Amino acid sequence: MQPSASPEALVDQLLALPDTDTQLHFMRTHVQQFNSEVVAEALKTVSDRFLRADLQRSLDTARLIVCQGEVTANSAIRGLGLLAIANVHAVGQHDYARALTVAQEAVDIYRVLKRPLAQARVEIVQIFPLSCLGEYEQAIQVGERILPILRSHGAWRLLLVTIMNLGIVHSRQGADSRALAMFDEAQEYAPYLETGREGQQALIQLNRAVSLRNLGRFEEAIVASQRAQALFETLGQSAESARARQSLAMTYYVLGRYNEALEHLDQAHAFFLADGRQRDAMLAELFISDCLLRLRRFTDVLDKCQQVRTLFVELGERRVIAQAFINEAVAYLNLGQPAPAFAALQAARQIFSELDNQVWVALTDLELAGVLHHQGRLAESLALAQTVAAVLRGYQLVVEEAQAQLIAARAALGLNQPDAARQLAEAALTTADQKTVPALTYQGCQILAHLAEAGADPAGAMAHYAAAIQALEQLRGRLMLEFRADFVADKQEVYEHMVRLCLATAQPALGLDYAERAKSRALLDLLSHRLDLQIRVQRAEDQPLVDELLVLRAERDRLYRRWESDEELKLRGRIDAQAEDAAIEQQILTLEKRITALWHKLLIHNADYAREAALWQVRTEPLQPYLPADTVLLEYFVIKGDLIVFVVTTKEVCAHTLPCTLAQVQQLLQLWQINLNSVPTSAPAQIARLTANAQGLLHRLYQALVAPVAASVAQAHRVIIVPHGPLHYLPFHALFDGQRYWLEQCELSYLPAASLLCFCQAAQPSTAGAIVYSHSLRGKLPYTAHEAAAVAELLSTQPFQDDALSVGELQARMAEPQIIHLATHGDFRTDNPLFSGLVVGNGWLTTLDIFNLRLRASLVTLSACQTGRTVVQGGDELAGLMKAFLSAGAASVVLSLWSVEDHSTAQLMEAFYRNLAGGQSKGAALRNAQQHFLDCVGGDAATNSDRALYRHPYFWAPFFLVGDPGRL
16 A cells, blocks of 8 residues: 555545554555655544544554554654643543653653753643642743743644643632733634644533632633533534533533533533543533532432542542532531531641642631531631631632621621621622622622611611522522422521511511421422423433333332232241342332432423523412411411411401420321320220320310411311421311311311412312222222222212223323322332322332322222322422322322321222212311211221221321312
């Protein structure tokens, strides 16, 4: 084969050969043509091009240059090959120690050859690895030494790259003003470049974005990141485009736009993983953990940060290790573990001190000030926070300075130094207003509100709390729905103070409005904005996520069925089943964790509502227009352990502070639960005594929660209960006034939030059709079949039983009927309510499955155990089957608060549907069915002992109706 004439053509010819041996033979055969630095430079150009797209091809090409130098005995060419390899190690593989070793070998070659420009060209490559390893001063010395050489030779490209790398070093030290000046200087040299101008301009914009963000110039940082990303995409430099996306994400993070930040970080992380860039992928995980800290997902943060530290210990990047320690510390502190938090911060501080990185030392001290405050060491916290604020001010890090001022202000407030607290909070708010950072606004206004309250200025306090709530709701509104509950879990105090002030200033209606704004917002947003939580492909990039989710869900269901079979074998004495059981259960939990994470990622990608300002505004729906004249709504609200109840009628809103505390009610609830748990294993005579005990407990609860407002509800035909906190676990309809249960006096139904009233009434369900399904759990629940047959007959339909329907078939049949009745076994999962569910045919109908349904049912009845149990999350958000069915479109749902007894449940449900068939409303039909147990249970065949047995609330009170209590 004859070599081509031009260097570029010769390189193309070389690279087209099938393997390294053939390429070496070609070079040896045409050694004269390859003894040319021009050809070597052409090969390096190819290697550099692949550096941003294909690391292995970049490295293979760089090694060919070294081979070229060895074949031709040309040390200058060999040095160029070593330079190219060092570039791959440093920029592509992040193997900094190896990059420095290889680069030094090239430096030595050019020093011997007395070629200062070529030597400087290699030394440029050393700056980035040195900075990553924390050798900032050495990196700066290298850069400053070669700048004059580059200027004297007019090496504009190399000069630009050197200046930019020095800017990066200064930025990592926290000197962002100096870094930004250097990036701007580098930009001045870009027009002098003959080729690659756009790529260098994109890199400059990417680095400018980081410094602009650190300096609080957020809009400029966003523009710079977007410009960089667009340029990189045009140039086909996918890895750099992903880094620009990541930089944009971090600006969104600082601004409290967490959902947008997570969306961009997820996409960058996915690219880095697919491209084999493990270091970049782990760095993206660290940035994701920053967002997750703000969302209070602390166990996820610990998992990610520990993985990050493992990798970066191997890479020797101590700065990243220390940053991971900081995030771990914040997570530990919020999990109530101050000791490991303090240890992690000490480890981080030591690393940053050894790296002489004063900005990150200060940022670590900022978190230490928070730990000191948590430990009650307020004076130390105040002093340290003020010192940190001064350091950060010197580096013009205004947002971080404001964060230090807020920590200092809280400490000053605790030390009864109101003037200092006010001055610090106002300074932080000035920054918040200038930079539009709602997270700072929320905290600063909260501190000023506390000061106004302490100064007997209720109007001023209310104004500050209103501003804090507005900022908080702006942050919450930008989040994907499933993240909102955790986010607000530690932020209810502002609402509680606001409600208390409203009541103190005789504004109960306004107090109710703020109580409503504090609770069950995700469900309300789902209904009011018709938001979609389905697992489905909405955009092309969703397809891999959806495919993986479907595979994982199928595997989880398969393992779950196998685990259940093992549970049966264990009951029958099979020892070998026990050995396998724990492993399968752990596999299931791991799969469920992965499914949850992927579902959240899918929801993040499709949370367009989090970008629309019109959907951020929290609004409460009017209540009184939807209340009939004979109906009273009671909404309970907890303020610092005190119980408030709002009484709402068509004419007025009143509020009462109850004489009991939440702690006292919780004690009674615990005793009530003990009573309930005793019933299934007790003899009839014991149950009679348990009934008397239950009535005593329910009477005390009635006296605490209802008696103070009994006069307001005495004439009501219907009462709607809106519980709060632990009260969601209480059967209000079973409260006992000493003579009668409450349901004997009026009809009761429930709502998670009063604002749901209009949505339940405005629903337009089907007007006909029913599906009835039962599962006997392999004969353990024999009466479910009787129940289903009786209900189906009353509804003029045919029941489906056991394996007659699969989960998928049931889901398909649930879309259109007016009534859905499911009599089966239920399981409530406190660890992950997303997988609470009902046994159906070949598996489980879980909460996650129900989120994927679209229903038109007027009534869904879940005749199973614990279907109404929920995990009460932050903001009084309820996680479980209730939320899922309401969000799927059901106008009302009948659920159970505890494990139900098979026989009595079948009788209750038959009476319930007989009442519905007779034209009664849903609320009245359930009430009358439950009253039947208090009168004459079981018909003529029932014995007196049966009647006494079933009078215990355990048998008739577990079921309650949520949503619209009206007619079908």
